[in-house]
Amino acid sequence: MPQLLVMAAIFGGGYMLYRKFIADAEKTTERGEQRRAEQKNGAIGTLVKDPDTGVYSVRKDQE
Incomplete structure (x- = not known):
């Protein structure tokens, strides 16, 4: 039973890291597209x- 709890915690943490990575990647992509449009x-x-x-x-970069 403790192994199941440890595995659940590992998978839960991995999923949270994955979601954070995807959110950061989308923000970076959107910011890059905006800068390319401004340059164009x-x-x-x-x-x-x-x-x-x-x-x-x-607009400031933080927004």
């Missing part, structure tokens, strides 16, 4: 609208 269009950055003030600003 000759844009310096992407503008985003602040919902509170209605002011547009250049």
Whole structure:
């Protein structure tokens, strides 16, 4: 029985690491596609609208 619990913990941890890896890979791919689109269009950055003030600003890399 303890072996079953250890195996379940290993598989659960592995699944969580796999999901984290996939999420990070998707973010990296999306960021790369955005940068390629900006270079193709000759844009310096992407503008985003602040919902509170209605002011547009250049998107930061963290977003």
